[in-house]
Structures are given as structure tokens and as C-alpha cells.
Amino acid sequence: MELEKLQRDLKVSYKPNLETIDNRVEDIVKHIADEWNIDANRLTLHEIKTLSSTILEIETKSISDEIEILLTQKEQIERKLERKSGELQDSKYNIFNALEAQLSSDDTEALSKLHQVKLQTIDLFDLLSEIVESAIITALEKDKDSEIFDTIEELIKDITYEAIKEGSLNTIRIRKILSTILHATIEVAEASPVQAHQILFPTLKGMRSGLIHSITRFKQRLAFIPIEAKHILIEDYDTIIEDLNQTDSLFAQVVQTQADESSKTIKETLITINKDMRYDREELLRISKETAEVMKERFSTLAAQAVLKADKALKSPRAIEAKRMGKQAFSIAKTTLGTALKSAKDVMENKKEK
Secondary structure, three states: OOHHHHHHHHHHHOOOOOOOHHHHHHHHHHHHHHHHOOOHHHOOHHHHHHHHHHHHHHHOHHHHHHHHHHHHHHHHHHHHHHHHHHHHHHHHHHHHHHHHHOOOOOOHHHHHHHHHHHHHHOOHHHHHHHHHHHHHHHHHHHOOHHHHHHHHHHHHHHHHHHHHHOOOOOHHHHHHHHHHHHHHHHHHHHHOHHHHHHHHHHHHHHHHHHHHHHHHHHHHHHOOOOHHHHHHHHHHHHHHHHHHOOHHHHHHHHHHHHHHOOOHHHHHHHHHHHHHOHHHHHHHHHHHHHHHHHHHHHHHHHHHHHHHHHHHHHOOHHHHHHHHHHHHHHHHHHHHHHHHHHHHHHHHHHHHHO
């Protein structure tokens, strides 16, 4: 049986007007038996595939057409969203540029504050890529070979720290920040393969230093968390502790993932550098564990203070009065309920007697 002829015949002979799919399939299988003198049970794999694919094509045509229309609309919406997102970012840039023009170029403190707000307002990850790429290219162009290493490390350290410090320390956020920074650096290294090691080594060191600096800052700030903010710790306590215990493996995973997506040369360079950074790894593990312990201790202290504060509040005149009124309300409600139940019981007993 020629498959092309079979397929043409199936398309012509299929009866989509029959009431149910069972009726339609039964009819076309009967047609094969009558027209081609072949039992459906004896069809070859390719013939069954032709039969099923032809039926699927006919039966799902209207749905497939609708999906095609929706996919086209989806692509149009995505393109429009992309354009509008770009316009939104451009508008934000223009606003911050206008604000910056009003500040003195010599006032580094004011400019630093404005740049910090800019980093928090503009799409962080788009901005991060641009900052990293621009910073490294500038370092490569302006610094001497002997200074490039230190310059890039310091740049990446500052960028990593600024990006992480004001937000949550959860692994998803940190992973995205580190991945964005490393990916942007890899793109520069791919374009300058001769300087790849000179770019990537200080980048990884800077990323680790920035991460360590961010965790150290969080550790220091734990001492000043007030009792009133304890609910934040309670909600995120387990997650933060768990994430702190995974910072080293998280860093290694980010490097490995980016390495796997890079060229063979860059991949080998990244893996070698990461293995050689033993001291940095130990420092990251140490500060993460210390921070987790400080958080546990601080959480315990806050919990104890909260209990004392609650106990004191319960003994205040206002609390005693509220408690008295609560007991009184309960007593009244209980009496009212008892009276209602007794009345209902009396009514039911009177009905029975009648």
C-alpha cells in the first residue's frame, strides 16, 4: 500500500459530519477494509501512523488554526511589551540623567545617593549587565596590565555588594545577581580571549568578596533589629538560615552553569579558577555560618524579649480590664445560650404532651 495514496484517500473519504468521533473513526477503518481489502489489525506501523496522523490533522484543524492565531497575537503582544518596557527604561534613564545634571559633579556623596536610588529603581538586571560590561571595558582600555587585575576585582566587588545589600539574601535573588554579573563578564572575555583569564579571575574574586561583604553587613545589622520587626524574622527565619548554609554551593553552581553555557576555553578557565579559589571559599563558608549562628541567637533573644513584653502587657490595667470584660461577655453569652436552649426544650416537651 502506497502511503501517499492512502493518505489522499483518507482525506477524501473521511466523514467529519458523522455525529461522534467514534462513529467517524469506525467509518474510516471500515472504508480501509472495504476499499483496500486490509484488516485494521494488519496495518503496518507506517500505515497506522499515516491513518492516525491524518485523522488528527482533520479533527484538530479548527483548534490548530485557533492556536496559530493566538500564537501570532501572543508574539505581537510580546513584541509590544518589549518595546514598551524599553520605552519605560529609557524614560527612567532620562529622569535620572536630568536629576544628575542638577547635582554638582564634585559632590560625590550626592551623586552616590542618586546612583543608589537609580540602581534600585531601574530594572536591576538590565542595568547590572550594562554596568559590568562598561566597567570592565573601561578598565581594559585605561589601566596598565599590572593594574587591570586589581581594578576589575574592586569594580566587581562593589557592583556585587551594591546589588545584593539592600534586598533579601534568598538564593533565587543572589543566584540571579551573580549569574547576571558573570554572564556579562563572560561576554567581554569571549570578545577578548587573550585576556580571558585576566578578566575572569578577578571577576570571580570580586563576586565572592562582594557576597561576603553583603553577608557581613547583614550579620552586623542583625544586632539592631528591634522587637517590633521580629515578625519579619519569624516569616523568613528558616529560609534565611537554609540559604546562608548554601552560599558556597550556590556560588559554585552559578559558575558551573555559566561555564556550561560558554565556549570550551572559557568553561575550562572558569572551572580552573573556581577550584583555585580555596581561601575565598573558606572565608565565604565561615562568614555564612557565623551569620546563621548570630541570627539564631538574635532570634532567640528577640523571642524572649517579645514574651516578656507580652507578659508585661497582659498585666497592664488596660489588659486586666479587657480580660474582665471578656469574661463578663462570655458569662452573658453562656447564660443567654442556656436560657435559649431551656426555652427550646420546654417548647418541644409541651408539643409532646399535647
